Amino acid sequence: MTQRFHSITPGVHLSEQVAEALSAEIRAGRPAAGEKLPTEAALVEQFAVSRTVVREAVSRLKSLGVVESRQGSGVFVRQAAFAPLNFDTRSAASRQAVIQMVEVRRALEAEVAALAAQRRNATDIERIRQAIVALDEAVKAGGDGADEDVNYHRAIADAAQNPFLISTLDYLRQFLRGVTRVTRANEARRADFARQVRDEHEAIAGAIEAGDATRARRVAARHMDNAIKRIEQADPGFWKEAGVQLASPLVSGAIRR
Numbered sequence: 001m002t003q004r005f006h007s008i009t010p011g012v013h014l015s016e017q018v019a020e021a022l023s024a025e026i027r028a029g030r031p032a033a034g035e036k037l038p039t040e041a042a043l044v045e046q047f048a049v050s051r052t053v054v055r056e057a058v059s060r061l062k063s064l065g066v067v068e069s070r071q072g073s074g075v076f077v078r079q080a081a082f083a084p085l086n087f088d089t090r091s092a093a094s095r096q097a098v099i100q101m102v103e104v105r106r107a108l109e110a111e112v113a114a115l116a117a118q119r120r121n122a123t124d125i126e127r128i129r130q131a132i133v134a135l136d137e138a139v140k141a142g143g144d145g146a147d148e149d150v151n152y153h154r155a156i157a158d159a160a161q162n163p164f165l166i167s168t169l170d171y172l173r174q175f176l177r178g179v180t181r182v183t184r185a186n187e188a189r190r191a192d193f194a195r196q197v198r199d200e201h202e203a204i205a206g207a208i209e210a211g212d213a214t215r216a217r218r219v220a221a222r223h224m225d226n227a228i229k230r231i232e233q234a235d236p237g238f239w240k241e242a243g244v245q246l247a248s249p250l251v252s253g254a255i256r257r
Contacts, residue, residue, distance in 0.1 A: 015056035018047050022057060026066060026077050037067060037075045095239055098182055099228050106224035108169060109153070113204055113220035114213040116159035124159035128205050131155045136198070144188050152201060159208065183227055186234050193230050200226060 022037075031037065038046065043054045058075060061067045068078050116124070131152035138145040157166050187193040200223040207216035 014049050014053045015060065018043070018049060018053055018057035019060040021047070022061060023066060031077050033077050033079045035077055036073070037077065039074070095231060095234070098231055102183070102224055102227050102231070104172065106221055108165070108172075109156075109224065110217045110221040112157050112160045112162075112165055112169070113208060114217035115162060115165070116156050117208045117211050117213040117216035119161045120159040120208055120211070124155065125205075125209050127155040128152065128159065128208065132201055132205060135201070139194065139198075144185070156204070156208065183231065186230055186238060187227075189238070196226060196230070197223075 022043075025031075037043070037058070040051060040054055040058075043058075044051055047054065058067065062069065062075075065078060067075050069075050120128075131148065135145045135148040135152055138148045157169055160166070187197050200219065203219040204216060204223060207219050
C-alpha cells in the first residue's frame with residue numbers, strides 16, 4: 001500500500017473519508033487479511049491529513065471489526081468471512097434517505113416486537129413499562145426523551161431473547177444515529193406528533209404484554225409507517241436544518257425514536 005489512495009476532499013469528516021478509502025483498499029486485498037496496515041506516519045503522508053484524523057479513521061475500522069491492534073506489532077487486517085456493512089452518511093442528508101432508513105428499521109423491529117410478545121416474561125414487561133414512564137417524564141421536563149427512547153426499544157429487543165437480532169439492531173443503530181436525531185426533532189416540533197408517538201409506543205407495549213404476536217408485529221410496523229408519514233410532512237426549512245444534523249460525524253450509539 002505504497003500508492004496514494006483516493007483523493008481526500010478538504011473539509012469536515014476527513015476521518016470518515018480516510019476510513020472509507022482504507023476499507024476500499026482492504027476489500028481489494030491491499031493489504032490482505034492478516035497483513036499489517038502502513039504505519040500511522042505513512043498514512044498521514046499518503047492521505048495528507050493529521051495524525052488525529054488517521055487515528056480516528058483507524059479507530060472506526062477497529063469498531064467495525066475490519067482491523068485489530070496487536071500489542072507491540074501494529075494494526076492488522078482481520079480475517080473475516082464477509083465485508084462489514086457500510087452506510088455513507090455524507091449522502092444521507094435528504095428526506096428520501098431518512099425514509100429508506102426507517103424502512104430498514106421497520107423490517108427488523110416489527111419482527112422483534114412479535115418475538116417479544118411470544119417470549120416476554122414479567123421482568124421484561126416491567127422494564128418496557130418503566131421505559132415508557134421514563135420517556136414521558138423526560139418529555140414533560142422539556143427534553144426530547146432520546147436516551148429514554150433508546151431504553152424503550154432496547155427493552156423490547158431484550159424481551160425477544162434473540163442475541164443475533166439484538167446485535168444486528170445495535171450494529172445498524174450506530175449508522176442511523178443521525179436519522180434518529182432528525183425523526184426526534186421532527187416529532188418534537190408538533191404536539192400532535194408527540195402524542196402519536198406516545199400512543200404508538202403504548203400500543204406496542206400493550207400487544208407485547210398481552211402476548212399477541214400478530215398485533216405486536218402490526219402495531220410496530222405501523223409505528224414505523226407513521227414515522228415515515230411524519231417525516232413526509234416536515235417543511236423545507238426543517239430539512240435544511242436536518243441536513244446539517246445528518247451530515248454530523250458518526251459515533252457509536254443506539255438509534256433513538
